[in-house]
Amino acid sequence: MQRALPYLLLLPATLFLMVFFLYPFGLVVVESFTRGGEWTLANYERMVGHWRFSTAFWNTILLTAVVVPLQLIMALAMATMVSKIEAGRTTILYIFAIPLGISDLAAGLIWLAIFTQSGFLNSMLSFFGLIDRPIFFLGFDNLLMVFIAIALAEIWRATAIMMVIIVAGMGLIPKEYNEAAEVFGASRWQRFTKVTFPLLRPSLQTALILRVLMAFEVFAVVVALGGTSFPVLMGETFNWQFTLQDRGVAAAYAMVILGLSVAFTIVILRLLHVPKEARI
């Protein structure tokens, strides 16, 4: 009985993961390589052949490449600032963490309130007398502005998740390490790059993996702000599955997102590898 107990406790969760995680992902793989019951690459050919594919692919990559590094810097800055204050620390941490609880769709709508034609950005520009008539920011002909709006909404929404992980990680670093470096005359910057940053690697790993994967899954923010004018991978997946009712191509898209996610997870794990002996 004593021997079996841990297995009994793990059994429900394990079964659930098998049925709702491993098995469905197996199904996606099969579905992406079959059409009408036969093994084929037709789904992939159809996906790549459509003009929106490469746009969606590069839009997603570009958005990730712009947004994630900025967020990393912001999250590190937030965590460092908060570690320097005592009064009001918890309140400020809570405020910084608020976007963590906000849906990507809601974040898109929040920034729509700012960027839409009768929105707050236009109202502010007109208040300062910079424009006479509202500018149409989020249109087909203004893709740069659409991109900026989406990037801002993404930065606003998802910096919190990295910040929370980094703050928690900084809390685990013994204060003595920094104090010792200080005694030996290390400057603030040196202390950050030589002590805090290396010890923070496990947290950075987690934060980056979670965030980069979320960036590849970007969907509702884009729909709310760009409509169909800014294709991204997840949006195309949704279109093929839901609107065009072609599950094969949707599965092929899913495989692309999956491939990107696994590849980047491995890259991040390698880049920020921490040997077991070096962990605190």
Added chain:
Amino acid sequence: MTVATPAADPLAAAAAPDVRRAGRWVLWTGIVLLVLWVLVPIYLLMVNALSSPAEVNAFPKRFWPSFDLSSLTFFFQFQGVLEALWNSVRVATLTMLISIGLGAPAGYALSRFEFPGKEAFRFLVIMTRAFPLPLLALPLAVLFIRTGLDDSILGLALVHAMLALPFAVLITFSLFSGIPVELEEAAWTLGCTRIQAFVKVVLPLAAPGIAASAIFAFVISWNEVFAAAVLTIQNRTLTAFLLQSLNVSPLPLKFAGGAALVLPALIFIFAVRKYLFAMWGIANR
């Protein structure tokens, strides 16, 4: 407060106090700017939600609300909104029950036992992180049609529970690890069975943390858009409803809907604020 660690900071203490003061000033300016960066967009959404439709569409716009509730009334009386809201609550509640019900026992097992296969299970849980989980909705849509779970509250809750389960396992694992096993052992020597010891000693200590992770699971489901939009047609959740009516609904409806999504999430995150950092920090290592 002005000099946090005087003994460990001889150089800085010797430096001119002006430099210190300037540093403080820069620090607080940065903090205030970042606080505004987070709060102002939410405030602007609320201004829209609390203004009449005419004011929402007007230009230029005022930067404070008129507290006219007609946008919100319009939203709540809109065909399908109340049902969608109720569906969201039901899906999120089920998600919470399934993910904690399955995740907490696993977290307890990981924290208390050494056994062959433990690392394999941990790997399986952590591996879910490398996968874009909302995509699970695609194959499951087909499976659900076969099993009659399509367009159902339970079907969607199962997918959302899959999103929340890895967190539930890792968070409860760290919670139970934080409760000394000696307390349990003491209860056993005093004649408690394993189950009694768990219910009387461990559970009261872990309950607030478990409640916090349950709320977290609720928020994950409440906010999820992709799977909800793929899997529900008649029984849409609020996010699915808003997404699918985006290109047809007028602005006031969108903003009132956005506010209806944001407000409960804000309250929930406030409720678990004490646990946010402990949960994420330790659970994610």
